[in-house]
Amino acid sequence: MQFPEYRPRRLRRTAAIRRLLDDPLPGPERFIWPVFVIPGSGREILIEAMPGQSRFSPDRLLKALEAPVKNGLGGILVFGVPEVEHKDANGTAAANPDGLVPQTIRAVKKEFPQLPVFSDVCLCAYTAHGHCGPLNAAGDVDNDGANRLLAETALAHAAAGADGVAPSAMMDGQVLAIREELDAAGFTDTILMSYSTKFASAFYGPFREAEASAPQSGDRRGYQASPANPRQAWIESALDEAEGADILMVKPASLYLDIIAGLRQRTDLPLAAYNVSGEYAMLCATAERGWGELSAMVRESVNAIARAGTDIIISYWANRYDELIRETV
Numbered sequence: 001m002q003f004p005e006y007r008p009r010r011l012r013r014t015a016a017i018r019r020l021l022d023d024p025l026p027g028p029e030r031f032i033w034p035v036f037v038i039p040g041s042g043r044e045i046l047i048e049a050m051p052g053q054s055r056f057s058p059d060r061l062l063k064a065l066e067a068p069v070k071n072g073l074g075g076i077l078v079f080g081v082p083e084v085e086h087k088d089a090n091g092t093a094a095a096n097p098d099g100l101v102p103q104t105i106r107a108v109k110k111e112f113p114q115l116p117v118f119s120d121v122c123l124c125a126y127t128a129h130g131h132c133g134p135l136n137a138a139g140d141v142d143n144d145g146a147n148r149l150l151a152e153t154a155l156a157h158a159a160a161g162a163d164g165v166a167p168s169a170m171m172d173g174q175v176l177a178i179r180e181e182l183d184a185a186g187f188t189d190t191i192l193m194s195y196s197t198k199f200a201s202a203f204y205g206p207f208r209e210a211e212a213s214a215p216q217s218g219d220r221r222g223y224q225a226s227p228a229n230p231r232q233a234w235i236e237s238a239l240d241e242a243e244g245a246d247i248l249m250v251k252p253a254s255l256y257l258d259i260i261a262g263l264r265q266r267t268d269l270p271l272a273a274y275n276v277s278g279e280y281a282m283l284c285a286t287a288e289r290g291w292g293e294l295s296a297m298v299r300e301s302v303n304a305i306a307r308a309g310t311d312i313i314i315s316y317w318a319n320r321y322d323e324l325i326r327e328t329v
């Protein structure tokens, strides 16, 4: 193939020719929408750092789900935002079988029985110090102690009817601890979607505002994967697969396309990519300043994430699919 006989521009001359050849954008069924729930009823609090996203009380979440579910949303991932007085050193409230997340799961499954409901399993929103597990005397997260609490938390979510649980604490052995706890209680069908490859990213800022879950001191680099060490990322994923994860996850998404593509080569498990709060806020802020067109930037970035080889895209764009992503011919 050589110029001047071959001219690649022929195949992109018109919109109709391009449409014939382009990969389709991922459909709404490939998206999981992360949702934040707060106690009470009739409450919706906008998240300032994430325009278009709110914290909802369970009843208001049901309302907010109507349109996206009708339009084909693939699923949701539930995050609880407990009141400050429910936080303690161990994050005990996370495992309450009648807590906010189990209540929400029951309400959503009742209203939308077909909608896949996943729950985030972590302790950082429930510990007073904001770390993802209880601390030992040295001030480090007590790995095995965290695993026990994470397993109890996952069990409370499974018992409430979650289709899947998604542990995000990055503790060693958390997948095995959860799988054993679920199986022993008879929840052998509950899917385990592991945040297998979660990096210690600077792009979680807006989420930590939404969840009020920033660590009070220190950071999470002692347990989340190092962004500059991809080989550890492969090991993390392989361990979770061996421990019984059903779905592996890379997080963040658009900054880690090489990791998604590499993992796609290394495993036959389904993959999810978490398009995180900072990736969302970055595009919102650019558009707000008039430096880019939001819909075009969103389409290009979700296309890139899909192209890297993920099956599921966990993204805050999910509830805005019709507004920003769906193509009209």
Ligand code: PBG
Pocket (backbone or CB within 6 Å): 120, 122, 124, 132, 168, 169, 203, 204, 205, 206, 207, 208, 220, 275, 276, 277, 278
């Ligand atoms: C909890 C958790 C975090 C996110 C998902 N689960 C925050 C963190 O680890 O600090 C981030 C999600 C986002 O930024 O959209 N451990």
